[in-house]
Amino acid sequence: MANTLEFRESANAAALLKQLPGRLLNRPAAKIEVLPNKDIGAAIASGSYAVDSMIVIPCSMGTLAAIASGVSDDLVSRAADVMLKENRKLVLCVRDTPFNRIHLENMLRLQQAGAVIMPAIPAFYHHPQTIDDLITQYIHRVLAQIDLAQENMYRWTGQTGVKKAEA
Amino acid sequence: MANTLEFRESANAAALLKQLPGRLLNRPAAKIEVLPNKDIGAAIASGSYAVDSMIVIPCSMGTLAAIASGVSDDLVSRAADVMLKENRKLVLCVRDTPFNRIHLENMLRLQQAGAVIMPAIPAFYHHPQTIDDLITQYIHRVLAQIDLAQENMYRWTGQTGVKKAEA
Numbered sequence: 001m002a003n004t005l006e007f008r009e010s011a012n013a014a015a016l017l018k019q020l021p022g023r024l025l026n027r028p029a030a031k032i033e034v035l036p037n038k039d040i041g042a043a044i045a046s047g048s049y050a051v052d053s054m055i056v057i058p059c060s061m062g063t064l065a066a067i068a069s070g071v072s073d074d075l076v077s078r079a080a081d082v083m084l085k086e087n088r089k090l091v092l093c094v095r096d097t098p099f100n101r102i103h104l105e106n107m108l109r110l111q112q113a114g115a116v117i118m119p120a121i122p123a124f125y126h127h128p129q130t131i132d133d134l135i136t137q138y139i140h141r142v143l144a145q146i147d148l149a150q151e152n153m154y155r156w157t158g159q160t161g162v163k164k165a166e167a
Numbered sequence: 168m169a170n171t172l173e174f175r176e177s178a179n180a181a182a183l184l185k186q187l188p189g190r191l192l193n194r195p196a197a198k199i200e201v202l203p204n205k206d207i208g209a210a211i212a213s214g215s216y217a218v219d220s221m222i223v224i225p226c227s228m229g230t231l232a233a234i235a236s237g238v239s240d241d242l243v244s245r246a247a248d249v250m251l252k253e254n255r256k257l258v259l260c261v262r263d264t265p266f267n268r269i270h271l272e273n274m275l276r277l278q279q280a281g282a283v284i285m286p287a288i289p290a291f292y293h294h295p296q297t298i299d300d301l302i303t304q305y306i307h308r309v310l311a312q313i314d315l316a317q318e319n320m321y322r323w324t325g326q327t328g329v330k331k332a333e334a
Contacts, residue, residue, distance in 0.1 A: 091265075094288075095288050096288070097285050097286050097287075097288040098283050098285035098286070098312070099278065099285075100278070101275070101279060104274050104275040104278055104284065105275065107266065107271055108268070108271040108272065108275055116265050117266045119265070119266065119288055120264075120288050120289075121263070121264040121286055121287050121288055122287075122289065122301075130297070131295060131296070131297065131301060133298075134289075134298060
């Protein structure tokens with residue numbers, strides 16, 4: 001199968017992990033750091049680490065539950081816990097459907113604690129033609145949540161705007 | 168613009184509404200009934216009407232709120248209220264993202280009242296190539312919720328199954 005990188009627990013695992021972003025992007029990716037989820041001592045697990053926002057994408061219902069519980073025994077849930085305690089932006093891109101009561105209670109709890117609950121529901125008002133169009137608009141919306149300018153994001157301009165664009 | 172039918176309040180509106188399914192499907196649609204949302208006296212608004220399930224698709228957050236409130240002042244929310252009181256299946260396909268606290272409280276309330284909260288989040292494990300592939304699998308999942316057999320629905324068979332299929 002193409003586009004698959006296999007990682008096993010080994011002496012080489014850490015080195016391979018570092019190469020992952022560059023190999024996926026097919027270009028150097030010096031700004032991207034890959035961390036094992038068990039590395040709960042990583043810099044990002046501390047409120048002293050200078051970061052504005054965190055996005056968990058996709059956010060499984062297991063990860064949502066881990067964050068909602070506050071137990072913080074892996075890097076994702078510990079870093080998320082830090083974001084909430086520091087009153088920084090935390091965006092959780094949940095992707096399961098349908099929702100059971102536990103999912104809904106966890107999402108409500110986290111929303112009340114300050115997280116943005118952003119299920120991966122695609123929009124159709126920009127007339128997407130391909131799956132890539134759908135995903136791109138969703139990613140624009142997610143990045144706009146953390147205040148990154150999204151010049152190519154479709155923005156609804158009201159019925160009047162639609163009529164103008166079609167004229 | 169193609170594929171648009173315009174309806175205005177007029178003497179012809181009721182007649183045009185009846186033609187809608189056939190015109191959209193491009194074939195006779197005798198089993199489909201189109202009802203105005205203000206027709207709160209329609210048969211489906213009564214528990215005496217023989218129906219097993221109801222799907223609201225898409226379910227706007229406004230409709231979700233109307234159903235959650237129990238006010239039942241239009242046909243959709245009244246029929247949904249009847250489904251819950253009769254302990255029948257009600258599937259709500261919400262499509263907004265992100266969720267605010269009111270959305271989450273309404274979804275939780277309705278889930279506790281017996282509804283299935285089924286946000287329109289597409290799956291990717293069946294390797295969809297087109298938007299149509301994404302939507303078809305989602306519709307299979309929705310229809311499976313109301314116990315209609317979905318022979319063409321993709322079903323996850325575990326990692327072993329995936330390996331077998333690829334061999």
